[in-house]
Amino acid sequence: MRKSLMRMTFRQLQIFRAVCESRSYSRAAEEMALTQPAVSLQIRQLEELIDQPLFDYVAKKLYLTPAAEVLLKASEDVFGRLESLDMQLSDLQGSLQGQLNLAVESSAKYLVPHLFAAFRAQHPEVSLQLVVVNHAMAVKRLSASRDDLLIMSQVPSELALDFFPFFNNPIVAVAPPTHPLCSVERLRLSDLSDFPLLVREPGSGTRKACEEYCHQKRAHFAQLIEIGSSESQVEAVIAGLGLALLPRHAVRLELAAGLLRELPVEELPLLRSWCVVHNRGKRLSPVAQAFLDFIRVERLQISALGERFAAAPTAA
Incomplete structure (x- = not known):
């Protein structure tokens, strides 16, 4: 083992990890309750110990070098x-x-x-x-x-x-209590497709599962409205902007309070x-x-x- 590595300190590694996490010397300094020059000094000393650069600046952004990736691991x-x-x-x-x-x-x-x-x-x-x-x-x-x-x-x-x-994570269809579908006793998933569907961002697991299931059941929604969080999605349904497919537990309080209604869709709940x-x-x-x-x-x-x-x- 290189003798220089034995001089590495836990504090230096903590500061290094903070810089890697924040991709910023100044934000790492705030997190570690240090000044930015102190953070820069510790990183410079680490680079001297391993004899390789740890970070590159490209277009004012901080990137990890291969040496930094290895050190981080x-x-x-x-x-x-x-x-x-x-x-x-x-x-x-x-x-x-x-x-x-x-x-x-x-x-x-x-x-x-x-x-x-x-x-x-x-x-x-x-x-x-x-x-x-x-x-x-x-x-x-x-x-x-x-x-x-x-x-x-x-x-x-x-x-x-x-x-x-x-x-179990059952996903159900919900609507505001004044929605016309709430008066229907029995529905198919395709019956919902004429109304706007409120969905999460593309990286959402619930959205991915629902899209695959709707495609399988040949329920193609003409209008999708993307909402960035489940809380906003719930509020948007309450406001009457559209329907949503949501985990039942995520709307349990709204269902109990009568702010939302679970629609009686034959193919639901979708169980995961x-x-x-x-x-x-x-x-x-x-x-x-x-x-x-x-x-x-x-x-x-x-x-x-x-x-x-x-x-x-x-x-x-």
Whole structure:
């Protein structure tokens, strides 16, 4: 091993990781509570230690060099091992401690806090770092192994992944209560196609699943209105801008309050499963392994949670 690498410090690696994450010296300085010259100095010292440049500036944008990519991967391994050591030491003391780094697709963000709360009741000293992403971003994070675990519906087949389906995610058609289709007792999916359909951005997993399903059922909507978030999508339906295909749990409060109505479409709900996913062969931290074991073992708790989130609304 090069002797110069032994002079590398954890603080330098933390600063380096902050620059990689933000792609900015100034934003990394704010995050690390340092001045920008201090960040520049630490990066320059790192470059001297590895004898290669770490960043390139092109059109005022910061890009990682091949050396930076390698160093970033090594730093993730180093800090991952330290985190695992911390958790193992805590485990030896009789309690599980540490942080679960969890990424979830946006359609699961309503469920996961309740799921983690049930897990934390067993392990009160575990904290959570939660990142909410769309499907396309989730796949990128899996490719880069950014998180301990990830919860998603459509598991990409092109990656080497281990996954465990644990929770049903029914997608239903919703409309404002004054919509003319609300007076119809029985509908086909194609009956909805004359009305505007509110959809998420192209990277959304729910949109992808619904588009594939509608194509399969030959329901072709003449007008699509793209909405950037599920919350805005719900409000747009309430406002009367169109219909939407949404996870039932995501609109459970609006259905219960009478702000929305679930349409009686014969081909719905579209049933998918949420899965907890990680890269095959990935060394899981004790906290991540405990959370995965909890999902696999606590079927009764999760089923009870599922009844609250996925139950069809009672007719008024």
